[in-house]
Amino acid sequence: xxxxxxxxxxxxxxxxxxxxxxxxxxxxxxxxxxxxxxxxxxxxxxxxxxxxxxxxxxxxxxxxxxxxxxxxxxxxxxxxxxxxxxxxxxxxxxxxxxxxxxxxxxxxxxxxxxxxxxxxxxxxxxxxxxxxxxxxxxxxxxxxxxxxxxxxxxxxxxxxxxxxxxxxxxxxxxxxxxxxxxxxxxxxxxxxxxxxxxxxxxxxxxxxxxxxxxxxxxxxxxxxxxxxxxxxxxxxxxxxxxxxxxxxxxxxxxxxxxxxxxxxxxxxxxxxxxxxxxxxxxxxxxxxxxxxxxxxxxxxxxxxxxxxxxxxxxxxxxxxxxxxxxxxxxxxxxxxxxxxxxxxxxxxxxxxxxxxxxxxxxxxxxxxxxxx
Amino acid sequence: xxxxxxxxxxxxxxxxxxxxxxxxxxxxxxxxxxxxxxxxxxxxxxxxxxxxxxxxxxxxxxxxxxxxxxxxxxxxxxxxxxxxxxxxxxxxxxxxxxxxxxxxxxxxxxxxxxxxxxxxxxxxxxxxxxxxxxxxxxxxxxxxxxxxxxxxxxxxxxxxxxxxxxxxxxxxxxxxxxxxxxxxxxxxxxxxxxxxxxxxxxxxxxxxxxxxxxxxxxxxxxxxxxxxxxxxxxxxxxxxxxxxxxx
Numbered sequence: 110x111x112x113x114x115x116x117x118x119x120x121x122x123x124x125x126x127x128x129x130x131x132x133x134x135x136x137x138x139x140x141x142x143x144x145x146x147x148x149x150x151x152x153x154x155x156x157x158x159x160x161x162x163x164x165x166x167x168x169x170x171x172x173x174x175x176x177x178x179x180x181x182x183x184x185x186x187x188x189x190x191x192x193x194x195x196x197x198x199x200x201x202x203x204x205x206x207x208x209x210x211x212x213x214x215x216x217x218x219x220x221x222x223x224x225x226x227x228x229x230x231x232x233x234x235x236x237x238x239x240x241x242x243x244x245x246x247x248x249x250x251x252x253x254x255x256x257x258x259x260x261x262x263x264x265x266x267x268x269x270x271x272x273x274x275x276x277x278x279x280x281x282x283x284x285x286x287x288x289x290x291x292x293x294x295x296x297x298x299x300x301x302x303x304x305x306x307x308x309x310x311x312x313x314x315x316x317x318x319x320x321x322x323x324x325x326x327x328x329x330x331x332x333x334x335x336x337x338x339x340x341x342x343x344x345x346x347x348x349x350x351x352x353x354x355x356x357x358x359x360x361x362x363x364x365x366x367x368x369x370x371x372x373x374x375x376x377x378x379x380x381x382x383x384x385x386x387x388x389x390x391x392x393x394x395x396x397x398x399x400x401x402x403x404x405x406x407x408x409x410x411x412x413x414x415x416x417x418x419x420x421x422x423x424x425x426x427x428x429x430x431x432x433x434x435x436x437x438x439x440x441x442x443x444x445x446x447x448x449x450x451x452x453x454x455x456x457x458x459x460x461x462x463x464x465x466x467x468x469x470x471x472x473x474x475x476x477x478x479x480x481x
Numbered sequence: 482x483x484x485x486x487x488x489x490x491x492x493x494x495x496x497x498x499x500x501x502x503x504x505x506x507x508x509x510x511x512x513x514x515x516x517x518x519x520x521x522x523x524x525x526x527x528x529x530x531x532x533x534x535x536x537x538x539x540x541x542x543x544x545x546x547x548x549x550x551x552x553x554x555x556x557x558x559x560x561x562x563x564x565x566x567x568x569x570x571x572x573x574x575x576x577x578x579x580x581x582x583x584x585x586x587x588x589x590x591x592x593x594x595x596x597x598x599x600x601x602x603x604x605x606x607x608x609x610x611x612x613x614x615x616x617x618x619x620x621x622x623x624x625x626x627x628x629x630x631x632x633x634x635x636x637x638x639x640x641x642x643x644x645x646x647x648x649x650x651x652x653x654x655x656x657x658x659x660x661x662x663x664x665x666x667x668x669x670x671x672x673x674x675x676x677x678x679x680x681x682x683x684x685x686x687x688x689x690x691x692x693x694x695x696x697x698x699x700x701x702x703x704x705x706x707x708x709x710x711x712x713x714x715x716x717x718x719x720x721x722x723x724x725x726x727x728x
Contacts, residue, residue, distance in 0.1 A: 111589070115582075119583045316568070320536065326589070
């Protein structure tokens with residue numbers, strides 16, 4: 110017990126003496142939490158639109174105006190030739206072409222229907238998809254207006270018309286930040302937990318103090334606890350700082366309790382620290398540890414459901430996400446922050462995370478050797 | 482004078498795959514003795530030391546250190562030895578005092594013991610003024626003297642020094658050896674490897690390793706007679722020339 114206190118005292122002294130590490134721990138998360146949610150925006154804005162207008166009528170102009178005033182589109186060019194517009198796409202000046210045929214107004218008024226043509230640059234599939242559906246819904250909206258204002262409808266509409274209205278639960282304003290910020294916070298906590306722990310231990314190997322420690326009677330579990338406890342505390346500290354920023358910067362206050370978040374985070378950090386420990390036992394230099402951590406981080410982030418929903422991944426990828434501790438924490442964070450889930454509702458994730466913690470730490474302890 | 486044996490090795494061997502780093506070495510070291518462990522680079526000195534310190538499991542042979550077995554009782558061995566490796570291995574980002582306190586603490590020394598002996602040590606090393614500075618700001622020679630002092634701070638039976646004076650100026654080397662003598666006089670057995678043959682002359686007995694084997698063992702006087710050489714330097718050269726292992 111006394112040995113552990115000496116180890117902890119040394120560890121905290123070293124951490125708080127290293128300004129670079131402190132910056133990484135506190136300044137980086139703050140910057141990332143301020144930058145990333147604002148930059149990694151799910152909503153597409155400024156989609157560059159080229160309009161090919163063969164009609165040049167009042168209706169066509171109204172339509173274009175409605176589209177550009179929506180805020181999602183920026184009119185890049187307005188020509189009468191499809192070839193010109195296509196050229197704009199080829200030069201990557203435009204993402205989307207809307208072609209209005211020559212008799213647009215006439216057929217719309219006379220025959221009560223008209224055709225429009227939409228071309229999408231699908232190099233960026235997400236942008237093409239979203240741009241297309243935004244444009245479609247604006248045109249539909251316009252269609253409704255036209256029918257209301259200009260066309261006399263009989264009192265009883267012969268056409269069957271089903272209109273869908275939806276209400277968004279748990280995030281009524283569809284504020285994507287409410288969705289992203291808790292997720293990004295999880296990534297930050299993971300970084301502190303796994304990267305810093307493994308780098309710290311491997312650094313001792315590199316500078317030779319590890320060998321010095323290994324010739325002392327320090328018990329294996331004391332040494333490991335001496336490394337885990339400081340970073341466990343730091344992880345919770347980063348989480349706290351992050352939640353404070355979420356509140357100040359984005360007005361995010363969990364619907365559920367902080368207690369639930371901290372209980373899960375405490376177990377999650379144990380798992381992640383175990384992973385860091387395991388990385389360190391398998392690497393001899395900081396570069397190796399860095400590469401291994403980086404590789405794992407990439408998979409953790411991309412298969413976590415942070416950016417792309419897990420439900421839309423192929424089945425095999427969904428199985429992999431079951432092995433990703435980060436995916437569980439992101440899931441839990443969203444459940445607690447947006448839906449107000451309590452410990453009972455997240456018991457499955459909590460148990461799985463406990464399993465991760467036991468297996469990873471057990472493995473790390475077994476593979477850590479004081480002698481070769 | 483027959484001394485109590487604190488280190489015994491019999492046929493101690495370490496193989497890494499096909500390579501035999503240490504080839505069946507046998508020797509004994511008595512209490513309070515300064516035992517020089519010489520050999521060219523790659524002769525197997527560090528591997529031998531690592532086995533004796535419980536850092537490396539021997540492949541074959543037997544050895545006891547401070548009365549404990551190197552296979553089964555490594556943790557007891559560790560409690561009774563000090564170790565100073567080739568690499569400087571105090572914490573550069575801790576102060577002189579913090580380093581002393583940390584290492585004494587993990588050997589289980591009491592606060593009272595640490596407090597009293599820290600002041601005595603700082604006085605002796607003339608480090609009082611620098612005691613609250615981080616170790617990285619000290620010159621190499623001072624660092625080495627501090628590392629040695631830390632290695633024997635917990636009053637071990639034996640201290641293993643692996644090339645403690647590498648890269649240190651002659652004056653500091655002299656001071657360092659005075660510290661080794663003091664330690665030996667206080668009853669600590671000193672097991673030291675070195676490249677400097679003048680240092681070999683300071684040892685009570687020396688062994689010379691060539692290609693993983695001990696080719697010569699005795700007092701510097703005996704060895705010089707045996708190999709008909711006027712200095713340890715010549716003894717070493719005669720033996721080392723036979724080495725087939727490269728650097």
